[in-house]
Amino acid sequence: MCTDDLNTLQKIMAEGKKEFLDKGFKDASLRNIVKRAGVTTGAFYGYYPDKKALFEALVSPAVEGLRAMFMTAQQEFDQLTEVEKQKAIYDYSSNEVKKFIAYVYDYFDEFKLLISCAEGTDFSDFIHDLVEIEVEYTMRFMESTGNDALASGRATPELLHIISSAFFSAVFETVKHDMPREMADNYIDSLRQFFTAGWKRIFNPQ
Structure with a gap:
């Protein structure tokens, strides 16, 4: 060119x-x-x-980059041993959430387009795609570690979907409301602590 x-x-x-x-x-x-x-x-x-192709060109690199990063994190954790997963689950998740939000803020305009401006495009279900990945690997974690949350009824696939949807929707509120990065970091830290307490209750109710 x-x-x-x-x-x-x-x-x-x-x-x-x-x-x-x-x-x-x-x-x-x-x-x-x-x-x-x-x-x-x-x-x-x-x-x-058409303008749809222009929109796709603007947001696709950020979308694919985030999805690739998210998938890599899930796959790397999935490859740990059972003992390693049990020890690392909450710290690992915390570190990955920090990387996630840092990436979003590096491409803030693109994610603003995705969260607030994508109605009528193929990207309107962007968050849903992330939720599906999260639910799949959460279930893999429970299966590989022998966690009885599903068998006991403390969790169901539907509940996992709702929790994950709530988390990602809350994370992207930072973008929706144009939070400065430092404020977003503090918000995400509080959000992570809140959801971690809930996951601990589901995984280890004792």
Whole structure:
């Protein structure tokens, strides 16, 4: 891609981000995007077939990066021995949550688009995808360590889904409400302590 093409693409993406953040995907105007980028609609179509493709280009790298990081953390923990899992579960989770929120704040605008502006796109169920991964690996943890939370009825797959949904929704409130990073870190620490107490009650009720 030549320098002129790269500059044009960067202008389109910058103005697209502003328009989506301001109006959300559904109400964003392609006409406004190309006008502010100083290009014609025809030039825009040389890069993207529609505004949906532009939105995807803006958020996909952040989404895939977070999902890859999250999956790696889950898989690495899953590979620990039973004893290692029992000892590390809460500290490991705490460290991974810190990495998670740090990544989100490194790509704050992209996650703002995902959380507040994605209605009408394929990314509107973004949090649901994370929840499904979390539930799967929570159940694997219980199975591999012989935890009786499911067998005893203290937990069900539905309850795990609700708890995980509540956690991720709460985490992304930091983005939804534009919290400064330091405030978000404090909020996430309190949130983690709250949910950890609940998980301890489910995993080890004694």
